[in-house]
Amino acid sequence: MTMSTDPLEQAAPLPQGDYVTGAITGGAIILFVGTGSTVLGSALRSLAGNGGAVDEMQLVAMLLNIAIILLAWRGYRHKVHEVRDLAAAGQRAEKLAAHDPLTGLINRHSFAEQGAALVSLAADHGKAVALLMLDLDDFKTVNDMHGHRIGDALLRQVADDIAQVLPANALTARLGGDEFGCAMLFDPAHPDSVERVAKALVRRLSRAVTVDGHLLTISASCGLARSDQDCDTVDVLMREADIAMYAAKKAGRNRYAWFDRSMERAIQARNEIETGLRNAIPQGQIVPYFEQQIDLATGALAGFEVLARWEHPLRGLIEPDQFIPIAEETGLIADLSMSVMRQAFIAARDWDPDLVLAVNISPWQLKDAWLAQKIIKLLLETGFPARRLEIEITESALFDNLALAQSIAVSLKNQGIRLALDDFGTGYSSLAHLRALPFDRIKIDKCFVGSIAEKLESAAIVGAIARLGDSLNMPTTAEGVEDADTLERLRVMGCARAQGYHFGRPVSAANVRRLLAERRLIAQGPQRLAG
Structure with missing residues (x-):
């Protein structure tokens, strides 16, 4: 019988549960060694005619010994293959645990x-x-x-x-x-x-x-x-x-x-703002500020754009460019926007009924299919008239899901809310968007307005947008007006409204109320109750 020279087979230990089988096999081998030579010798002499009959009992015992030894060897070989398969499986599992299955790189x-x-x-x-x-x-x-x-x-x-x-x-x-x-x-x-x-x-x-x-x-x-x-x-x-x-x-x-360490400090500052926002929104620290919008034909106050400011208890007033991007990244912008709108609606309920509030909606919010219903519910809860609300939608926000934006816009329009296309001219400036959604107004971005005196290209763009708005019956509002010369140029170009620091910086609700009281633009008596 040929013995295997496979080192794994030679070194494979017999499982503990097979000790009894091993003992029986060992006994069979000893018995075979002790009796085999005698039985075989007798058998050979009997075949040669030189001896008596073979002891049948001894022959049967020898054959049983051989059978036991063969069966035991077969079992041993089977166990060795099991051990080898388990070892290979273990190696495969170890490799899978250490490597990425898609690329083969380590994990x-x-x-x-x-x-x-x-x-x-x-x-x-x-x-x-x-x-x-x-x-x-x-x-x-x-x-x-x-x-x-x-x-x-x-x-x-x-x-x-x-x-x-x-x-x-x-x-x-x-x-x-x-x-x-x-x-x-x-x-x-x-x-x-x-x-x-x-x-x-x-x-x-x-x-x-x-x-x-x-x-x-x-x-x-x-x-x-x-x-x-x-x-x-x-x-x-x-x-x-x-x-x-x-x-x-x-x-x-x-x-x-x-x-470098400045990156780490920036991350820490960002995390501090995010943590602070999560507490500031429910605590009412994010408040509305109001920027005047002026009718260029009459010079009268037409309304205000609502802007968010953070009145931090330790750091003072924080500008929106420091926390709005983080609010959008984290999804906090929805709660922030609704909180600011609620405060603004309550503050403006008894203002002159001709004053309009313009509120910018984040592109992130336009992904919410229930946005229109949430705004309408807020109007009902605060008693602010829908006809005095103008929702501003940035053009770039329309590319993610135009169909959903159309659905939201139509729902808002059906309640009497006005719509403005914000930052027109900075994106694709697509006429398809002006046709696809029922806009009432076009807003011209301050990046063009602020340079119309120095750059012919900016003046040409602003003039073209104003003429386009006039032809579509969509009056324009110019942002970022900071001096009288710019204001006069916009008036000549045909812009309907303007806003910017030339008319005053954004102010809190309390300061707006004092301004409106001086101009007798706070509703009294029945008008105030009607909101």
């Missing part, structure tokens, strides 16, 4: 472990580790337009591109989604070697690629951090590279950026 957990070892190695040999965090720009658009199958194929292509650019000894991982991490050793005196790699990566990923017949134009933003600058753990290194990557995105995307 976040393995990257952290191997990165920590690389940081220790660098410290021991006078080197540093550069960690590069890569994120594809607008990858979600690829999935939305072409599906996840194409998106997955693109990620595999990106993984191949990264591997071709990085040094052979670098660590590369897919950290999740469209985010990749790379770690490499470098000489701290020559960080330019890392920058060369970062530039090559950004350049390589900033190109058109064909994936399953689809031509895709992509780009990537890259954040860099180094272990020799007060960064002694891979977790901190990954966090700093991540912060730098988002800074690169904010700076315009398709570029790389080194981490």
